[in-house]
Amino acid sequence: EKMGRLGSYTFCAASDGNHGRAVAWTAKMLNQKAVIYMPGNTVRPRIENIECEGGKVVVIDGTYDDCIEKVESDALENGWHVISDTAYDDYMEIPGYIMAGYTTIFKELESGMLSLEGMTSIDCVFDLVFLQTGVGGFTAAGSWYFTNRYGENRPKLICVEPTESDCFLESILHGKGEPLPTRGNQESIMAGLNCGIPSSLAWTVIKECVDFFMSVSDNYAERAMQQYYHPEGEDIRIISGESGASGLAGLLALMTSDKFSAARKQLGISTDSKILLINTEGDTDPVNFSRIAGK
Numbered sequence: 001e002k003m004g005r006l007g008s009y010t011f012c013a014a015s016d017g018n019h020g021r022a023v024a025w026t027a028k029m030l031n032q033k034a035v036i037y038m039p040g041n042t043v044r045p046r047i048e049n050i051e052c053e054g055g056k057v058v059v060i061d062g063t064y065d066d067c068i069e070k071v072e073s074d075a076l077e078n079g080w081h082v083i084s085d086t087a088y089d090d091y092m093e094i095p096g097y098i099m100a101g102y103t104t105i106f107k108e109l110e111s112g113m114l115s116l117e118g119m120t121s122i123d124c125v126f127d128l129v130f131l132q133t134g135v136g137g138f139t140a141a142g143s144w145y146f147t148n149r150y151g152e153n154r155p156k157l158i159c160v161e162p163t164e165s166d167c168f169l170e171s172i173l174h175g176k177g178e179p180l181p182t183r184g185n186q187e188s189i190m191a192g193l194n195c196g197i198p199s200s201l202a203w204t205v206i207k208e209c210v211d212f213f214m215s216v217s218d219n220y221a222e223r224a225m226q227q228y229y230h231p232e233g234e235d236i237r238i239i240s241g242e243s244g245a246s247g248l249a250g251l252l253a254l255m256t257s258d259k260f261s262a263a264r265k266q267l268g269i270s271t272d273s274k275i276l277l278i279n280t281e282g283d284t285d286p287v288n289f290s291r292i293a294g295k
Contacts, residue, residue: 006030006031008032008033009030009032009033009080009081010032010033010034010035010078010079010080010081011023011026011027011032011033011034011035011080011081011082011083012034012035012036012037012071012074012075012080012081012082012083013034013036013037013071013083013084013085014036014037014038014064014067014068014070014071014084014086015037015050015064015067016038016039016042016046016064016134016191016192016193016194016195017038017042017046017049017050017191017192017284018192018243018280018281018284019085020034020036020037020038020050020055020057021036021049021050021053021055023036023055023083024036024050024053024054024055025053026083027053027054027055028053028054028055033054033056034050034053034054034055034056035056035057035058035080036050036055036056036057036058037057037058037059037060037067037070037071037074038050038057038058038059038060038067039059039060039062039063039064039066039067039186039194040059040060040061040062041187041191042059042191043191043285043287045284045285045286045287046191046284046285047059049284058070063186063194063196064186064194064195064196065181065186065195065196065197068084068086068088071084082094085098085135085137085199086135086136086137086195086199086202087199087200087201087202088199088200089200092200092201095137095199095201095202096201099137099140099141099144099201099202100141102137102138102140102141102142103141103142103144103145105141105142105278106141106142106146107145109276109278110125113125113126123153124146124149124150124153124154124155125274126146126155126274126275126276127155127156127268127273127274127275128155128156128157128158128267128269128273128274128275129142129146129155129156129157129158129275129276130158130160130247130248130250130251130275130276130277130278131143131157131158131159131160131210131247131278132160132161132193132243132244132246132247132250132278132280133159133160133161133168133193133206134165134192134193134194134195134243135195135197135198135199136168136198136199136201136202136203136205136206137199137201137202138280139159139168139202139206139210140199140201140202140203140205140206142157142278143157143205143206143209143210144205146209147209155276156211156212156267156268157209157210157211157212158210158211158212158213158214158250158254158267159206159210159212159213159214160214160215160216160246160247160249160250161193161213161214161215161216162184162188162190162193162194162215162216162217162218162221162246163184163215163216163217164182164184164185164186164187164188164194165182165184165186165188165190165193165194165195165196166182166184166215167179167180167181167182167195167196167197167198168198168203168206168210168213169213169214169215170182170183171198171203171207172207172213177207179197179198179200179203180197181196181197182196182197188218188221188242189218189221189222189242189288190218190221190242190243190246190249191242191243191285192241192242192243192244192280192281192284193243193246211267212263212266212267214250214253214254214260214263216246216249216250216253217253218242220249220250220252220253221242221245221246221249222292222295223249223252224240224245224246224247224248224249224251224252225240225241225242225245225289225292225293226292226293226295227248227252228240228245228248228279229293230293238279239282239283239289240279240281240282241281241283241284241285241289242281242285242288242289242292243280243281244279244280244281244282245279245281247277247278247279248277251275251277254267254269255269
């Protein structure tokens, strides 16, 4: 009965894969339509993941940012409803809800860790938290959660981006407080993070909370996928896609690259450090996953 009152809507979004799949799934649950715009270099399996949820995919000859512009203009022309995870002028409310939704991840995982460790202390379980960053919604949610909960006693927060899509690092280095676009080509294998400019809403949180900004090349993402898939000792095997493994990619780069030697000391990483990595993606590109993880 309530579904009947909703009426008929078409939801639309720009996506590198994961957000678009979520929008298409939600539209299907509500008996509505979804149109998802994806960059031209999107691999077929990620398109099919959205089509399997009932969404229509429009591939744009351009980048994620080109998709955002096209979605906005087509939505106005067709009377569609934009469900975007990036904020821009006059579009803040829905990205804010999506960021708020991401905080559930951090609340649930921390509750689980406290239970596992038998802890009731108000002290944070983690010393460092690596947060993979695209337009910034996920990273802003984690940054807000730990800062709001622990204040000055929060863990060190680390923003990890692909070198080809390092818009937050670029903004911190050269933006003078304002967000800047990446100078990269947005063609990293970490497709879910190939975003050219920060979400304005996420930027306001991240620039104030994050302790360290870094970018990593694709070879570190590949090493991270392999390390998850071929664990040592009694560790379980983890299926982690290119974007999902980028937090571990950041940790590997930080611990092994000479250019991060000063940062290692400043962040105070030791063998006793408790480090949080979050796998946000499985093998959404099965062909590439098999090629990389099989090594």
